[in-house]
Amino acid sequence: MKLLKEIHAPTSLEDITHKCKAKWFTWSDDLLSFQDQIEKEFQKYGQPEILPFFGMAKAESYNVDLQRINGVFSKKISEFSTYLTKIKIKEEVHFFDNLICDGFSSDTFRFFFSCLRASLSTRRSDGMASLYIPIGEVKGSNEFPVHSDLYIPTYLWNIFDEILVGDNGCPLLLPVDVLLNKVIKEIKNFPDDKYEYIKSVFHERVLYNEDKYMELISLLHGKENWWYEEMKEKINKYVFKIKFGRGQGYLINDRKWLHGRSFSTEGVTSKRLHRLVF
Numbered sequence: 001m002k003l004l005k006e007i008h009a010p011t012s013l014e015d016i017t018h019k020c021k022a023k024w025f026t027w028s029d030d031l032l033s034f035q036d037q038i039e040k041e042f043q044k045y046g047q048p049e050i051l052p053f054f055g056m057a058k059a060e061s062y063n064v065d066l067q068r069i070n071g072v073f074s075k076k077i078s079e080f081s082t083y084l085t086k087i088k089i090k091e092e093v094h095f096f097d098n099l100i101c102d103g104f105s106s107d108t109f110r111f112f113f114s115c116l117r118a119s120l121s122t123r124r125s126d127g128m129a130s131l132y133i134p135i136g137e138v139k140g141s142n143e144f145p146v147h148s149d150l151y152i153p154t155y156l157w158n159i160f161d162e163i164l165v166g167d168n169g170c171p172l173l174l175p176v177d178v179l180l181n182k183v184i185k186e187i188k189n190f191p192d193d194k195y196e197y198i199k200s201v202f203h204e205r206v207l208y209n210e211d212k213y214m215e216l217i218s219l220l221h222g223k224e225n226w227w228y229e230e231m232k233e234k235i236n237k238y239v240f241k242i243k244f245g246r247g248q249g250y251l252i253n254d255r256k257w258l259h260g261r262s263f264s265t266e267g268v269t270s271k272r273l274h275r276l277v278f
């Protein structure tokens with residue numbers, strides 16, 4: 001049972017597709033023919049719950065109780081989640097189009113993503129094996145400079161929904177390889193030990209009690225660092241800024257790509273994206 005099928009890049013994003021060496025996907029025919037059942041099941045179930053999970057940090061996730069849904073439907077969900085378990089990407093990046101579209105509303109999408117999350121965690125008997133983390137609202141001007149989440153799961157699947165127009169709050173992507181071999185290498189006298197530390201967070205298996213996210217953020221973006229301005233300038237030189245529309249987004253290996261959000265003069269809403277890690 002296929003979840004996705006490969007498609008051509010939308011014309012407006014051909015250039016960036018080339019630069020990122022990305023492949024484009026949309027829902028498979030198998031999934032599109034299952035769409036009505038997802039909608040029906042959602043009407044019966046209602047909105048997914050938000051549950052807390054405890055690992056290296058407390059995380060919240062949308063969730064659907066698979067015991068409460070129709071058995072045949074649940075089996076199909078399991079077949080689609082099997083497809084996700086077979087995805088093995090490193091430097092390759094996948095882009096998506098039309099995942100939220102006519103007949104696949106934001107609510108239906110959230111319900112389906114929550115079902116996938118529940119199925120992935122159930123098969124691994126680990127609540128943290130997959131998370132669909134609710135997004136917070138940010139008021140006023142803001143940005144989220146490039147970083148890796150370094151959750152236990154490796155893959156980050158972000159699909160944009162209520163997006164800002166123009167250059168405001170655009171998704172950003174930067175290969176880890178470019179960070180290590182171009183960005184930092186171009187900063188004269190960058191401390192060797194800090195370089196090795198940054199390199200290590202992408203290679204080491206991140207343990208429950210070893211969350212290195214904050215350390216990475218402070219080394220890359222901490223204003224107290226003497227390399228702060230230079231790092232910012234070099235990242236801006238190499239970062240990919242991608243104007244994804246509604247229903248578009250990316251799937252990356254979080255240890256191979258950094259992601260972020262460009263500066264925005266307005267706030268961003270909690271409906272801006274759907275984020276599944278697995």
Ligand SMILES: [Fe+2]
Nearest residue numbers: 147148149259
């Ligand atoms: Fe993130």
